[in-house]
Amino acid sequence: MNSITLFIRIAIFLAVLVLIDLYAYQAFKTTFRASSFFRMAYWIFSVAVMIGVVYAFLTFSRDTPPQTSFSFLMALMILSIVPKLIILTVMLSEDIWRVGEGTLKLFAKEKPDEFLPDRRKFVSQTALVLSAIPFIGIIHGVLIGRYRYRVINKTLTFDDLPEEFDGLTITQISDVHSGSFDNPEKIQYGIDLINEQQSDLILFTGDLVNNRAEEMEPWIDVFSQLKAPMGKYSILGNHDYGDYVNWPSDAVKQENMEKLYQVHERIGFGLLRNENVQLKKGNSTIDLVGVENWGNGFVQHGDLKKAVSGLAHDSFKILMSHDPSHFDYEVKNFAQKIHLTLSGHTHGMQFGIEIPGFIKWSPVKYRYPKWAGLYEDLGRYLYVNRGFGFLAFPGRVGIWPEITVLTLKKG
Incomplete structure (x- = not known):
């Protein structure tokens, strides 16, 4: 400029x-x-x-x-x-x-x-x-609000959920934005709160950093404490690619990406980049799919077709996709049924009013119609996490940082 x-x-x-x-x-x-x-x-x-x-x-x-x-x-x-x-x-x-x-x-x-x-x-x-x-x-x-973590519990019922996965618990976190953190005690409290949920699976839906992999360095030991018996998996968000920094060269930008991949590994998360893994329980499996960032108005790194490659058409699938706009533009009409999509990205704009049963409003709804909480469309579910961290504005007004616990039940 x-x-x-x-x-x-x-x-x-x-x-x-x-x-x-x-x-x-x-x-x-x-x-x-x-x-x-x-x-x-x-x-x-x-x-x-x-x-x-x-x-x-x-x-x-x-x-x-x-x-x-x-x-x-x-x-x-x-x-x-x-x-x-x-x-x-x-x-x-x-x-x-x-x-x-x-x-x-x-x-x-x-x-x-x-x-x-x-x-x-x-x-x-x-x-x-x-x-x-x-x-x-x-x-x-x-x-106070920016570290006022709250746990939100939701139970979802699916007719075609494999019997062995009845009661599966998933803790979802999103939008850590570690470069904004400034209170180790509060972050430790948030991590402890996640572990207290004792979920089978922990899924992280993108934006680990604001721009640079080095932002996560002070918090690696803390996030490494997260535990889940069936594993911890993650995807990338729009901020993870370093697109908002003027790098001296493409090589330096790519070096930053490689460091970020290593950070996910160091904190024990399996990073899914347009790929999938099978989760096993007894003799049954469900498919966990992770796409890179795909958002309306953003550079679209995500490739859903590639991510589900090799999966059975009728298998039970959980998708991690950072930007909830992906759900309306591609996921809900995708040839293979995606039973549950987990997203973040919006932060609820860190500003709004939520009184359960009465009002749920944030200015971000005018950009993202599906901006927080649970949505259903064509028999497919989307859950949008309000985010664990904060960005730019160092606070949260009415939209608190969220730890989501989803319980899957067989109908």
């Missing part, structure tokens, strides 16, 4: 921030008319965020490992913008009402010199109270 393009982007972004700030400030101005302290504090915080944004734009580079300072600035920017957008929405609604009321007065010739009524204090107070909800939520998400 040349300096002129960078300058234009910074200028446009700052202009948007200033417009949001000017509008949101009206709520502070109306609520705290007699207090200059709160109005001054508002602008000190806002200007500090703008300076931070400029610094982040100027110093950000995909060529260096994730930096704590950049993550902090990302959190600060979100902490500033999201509550102000809530304020803006409320204030804009009031302004629509004010313009409507003023227009009626104008046509009725009532005080035409006072076209717009004054802002109502209680509306500004309401806007500030509502904005406090995401403000507190974001702080919680950064300090």
